[in-house]
Amino acid sequence: MISIALKPRLIPPYGGELVNLLTCGEERLELLEESRHLPGVPLSARSLCDLELLATGAFSPLDRFLGKSDYDRVLTEMRLKNGVLFPIPVTLPIDEAALPKGCESITLIDTHNRALAILHIEEVFSYDPQREARLVLGTTDPCHPLIQEMAGWGKVYLSGEMRVIDLPGHADHPELRLTPAQVRQRLEGMGNANVVAFQTRNPMHRIHEELTKRAAQAVNGSLLLHPVVGLTKPGDVDYLTRIQIYQVLVGKYYDPGCTLLSLLPLAMRLAGPREAVWHAIIRRNYGATHFIVGRDHAGPGKDGRGEPFYGPYEAQLLIEQYSSEIGVHPVEFKELVYLADEDRYEEVDQVREGQRVFSISGTQVRQEYLAKGKPLPEWFTRPEVADILQGAFAQVPH
Numbered sequence: 001m002i003s004i005a006l007k008p009r010l011i012p013p014y015g016g017e018l019v020n021l022l023t024c025g026e027e028r029l030e031l032l033e034e035s036r037h038l039p040g041v042p043l044s045a046r047s048l049c050d051l052e053l054l055a056t057g058a059f060s061p062l063d064r065f066l067g068k069s070d071y072d073r074v075l076t077e078m079r080l081k082n083g084v085l086f087p088i089p090v091t092l093p094i095d096e097a098a099l100p101k102g103c104e105s106i107t108l109i110d111t112h113n114r115a116l117a118i119l120h121i122e123e124v125f126s127y128d129p130q131r132e133a134r135l136v137l138g139t140t141d142p143c144h145p146l147i148q149e150m151a152g153w154g155k156v157y158l159s160g161e162m163r164v165i166d167l168p169g170h171a172d173h174p175e176l177r178l179t180p181a182q183v184r185q186r187l188e189g190m191g192n193a194n195v196v197a198f199q200t201r202n203p204m205h206r207i208h209e210e211l212t213k214r215a216a217q218a219v220n221g222s223l224l225l226h227p228v229v230g231l232t233k234p235g236d237v238d239y240l241t242r243i244q245i246y247q248v249l250v251g252k253y254y255d256p257g258c259t260l261l262s263l264l265p266l267a268m269r270l271a272g273p274r275e276a277v278w279h280a281i282i283r284r285n286y287g288a289t290h291f292i293v294g295r296d297h298a299g300p301g302k303d304g305r306g307e308p309f310y311g312p313y314e315a316q317l318l319i320e321q322y323s324s325e326i327g328v329h330p331v332e333f334k335e336l337v338y339l340a341d342e343d344r345y346e347e348v349d350q351v352r353e354g355q356r357v358f359s360i361s362g363t364q365v366r367q368e369y370l371a372k373g374k375p376l377p378e379w380f381t382r383p384e385v386a387d388i389l390q391g392a393f394a395q396v397p398h
Contacts, residue, residue, distance in 0.1 A: 008193030010184055010287040011327055015061030015084065018180055018285060021117070021164040022055050031165050035107040035115035039100035042109050043092075043116070046149075048168045049230040049267035050090050051108065051116060053282070055164040056179040058264075060285050065092035067159040068125045075135040078274065085325055086281070087274040089136065091127075092119075095154035099124070108162075115165050122160035129153070137271050143304045145234055146269050170265075173243060178262040184287045186260055187222055194221025196331055197288035199279055201232040201268070203245050203389060205381040207336045209253060210345045212292065215331045219290050222258045225250060226283065231267040233300060241392040248384045262286075270300035272310035273318040280319055280328040293319055294333030338379050366393075 023031055043051060053059050061084060066074065069081040071089050078087040100106065108117045129150045133140050142148060170177055178186070187195055196215045200208065216223040227246055229239040243263070250261045266282070269275050275298035280291045297315035302308055319330040336345040340356040351357060360369075360380050369376050370393040376386040 008191065010187055010193065010195065011284060011289050013057065013060050013180070014281050014284045014326065017060070018057035019054070019060045019063045020057055020181075021063065021162055022167070023163055023165060028165055031118055031163055032115060035118055035165060038105055038107045038118065039103055040107045040109040040113065040115070041094065041098065041100075042111065042113075046231055046267040047092055047108075048110060048116075049265050050092070051162075051164070052168050052265050054090065054162070055117070055167060056181070058180050058266075058282050058285050059090055060180075062086070062090060064162050065157070065159050066090055067123045068157075071125075071127070071157065075132060078277070085277070085322060087136075088269055088271060088278040089132065091157045092159065093153035094124075094156055094158045096124070096156045098154070099156070099158070110168055112169075114169070116168060117162050117164040119158065120161045121158060124156050124158055126156050136269070136274060137309075138274075139303065139309060141303045141309070143302070144270070144309065145300050146271070168265075172240065173263060176243070176247075176261060176263045177265070180285045180287075183224065183260065183262050187224070187287045190222045190258055190260070192221040192258065194219040194290065195224055195288045196221060196290040196292060197224040197226050197283040197286065198292045199226055199228060199264070199283075201228045201236050201242075203237055203242055203381075203385065204249055205385065206338075206379065207345060209249060209382075210336060211333065213254070215290070215292050216258060218331065221289070222260065223254070224283070224286060224288055225254075225259065225261045226264050226286065228266045228268060229263045230265045233268070233270060237389075237392070241388060244388050245385050248388070249382065252384070253382065268298060270298055272297070272299050273314040276315035276319050277322055277326065280323075280330070281326050284326060284328045288328060290329050290331050291319070292333055293330045295335070297333075340379075343379070365389075 054062060066089055073079050073081050074086055074089045078085060080086050105118055105120045107115050108119055109115055130140050133147050137144055196219045198212050212223055225246060227242060246261055250259055276293055283291050293316045295312040296308060296310055299308060299310045316330055316332055323329045335348040337348050338358045339346050340358045358379060370390055
């Protein structure tokens with residue numbers, strides 16, 4: 001009898017299967033022709049991100065922008081109308097005056113008037129941005145970046161069946177812009193059932209490297225480095241610089257047999273705990289069973305009183321509360337510090353009295369190192385990363 005070893009299977013997508021709204025072949029050509037005879041409605045940068053992730057199944061089980069009954073229940077209960085947990089409303093705001101009268105379908109277009117999808121209009125409904133902000137973000141403070149943005153949104157939401165002709169175009173890094181299906185295929189090839197995902201919108205330094213390697217070892221699985229390259233927090237390091245850093249690190253310092261770098265074109269809401277649960281659901285659709293959650297995950301910074309919008313561990317607690325339901329378990333982002341005399345990193349609560357600890361804040365990086373052309377120490381960041389950051393800093397007016 002011959003025994004055949006089967007590779008472990010990845011966790012199924014959230015809801016059981018990946019949504020795929022992309023058309024191909026003759027159907028796509030027919031849709032493209034149909035789109036030329038329909039009114040075109042341009043999408044914002046945020047809606048372009050949402051369209052892409054709806055089309056590829058990253059938001060599974062969603063197959064459209066939310067209708068009113070789903071929207072209302074997501075706001076009040078973090079659930080779709082069928083009871084499935086989904087904490088963030090994915091909606092399509094439109095200026096009602098720009099909506100063509102009497103049209104049953106419209107073509108969704110990008111800023112270059114390129115047809116991306118045909119949407120059959122089933123619902124047009126008004127919404128209260130203050131109520132949405134209060135329920136989803138937990139605040140109506142105008143210092144929150146999304147609340148500032150919502151002030152310029154169209155006053156109605158649109159929903160209906162959507163058939164996608166093409167994904168939004170990207171001029172950079174097509175080899176890293178992997179769909180959930182493509183990521184799953186590559187992770188399957190690594191042969192691990194467990195996958196831990198790491199989201200970042202910042203450059204990665206030695207502490208992040210250590211943390212992610214420890215997390216992959218702890219779950220005995222693969223590591224998905226999944227940085228956000230859609231809309232992030234205002235003032236973040238530009239994503240092209242960040243991608244350079246991620247590529248160098250993955251290419252030189254990670255095990256290629258169990259590490260995958262893929263870009264996520266997500267438009268963040270900076271909704272703190274709710275958004276952390278959403279991020280975990282998205283990562284399940286990419287094949288993750290575990291998700292690294294840091295302090296103040298998806299937080300926007302400080303409110304109008306100078307206080308953080310969310311508590312440092314609220315996101316971790318909310319994911320833990322729903323982890324069995326969403327099938328993704330949080331890996332706590334434990335604060336690591338560098339022990340100078342031992343040349344290693346240690347969890348801050350494990351540091352003994354008398355041990356010399358080194359640390360550098362983000363402000364120090366900018367003001368004491370980059371601004372003065374002073375090299376960042378190798379215990380803090382890889383030399384290649386330091387060079388990339390110094391080059392990027394030099395190109396920005398200060």
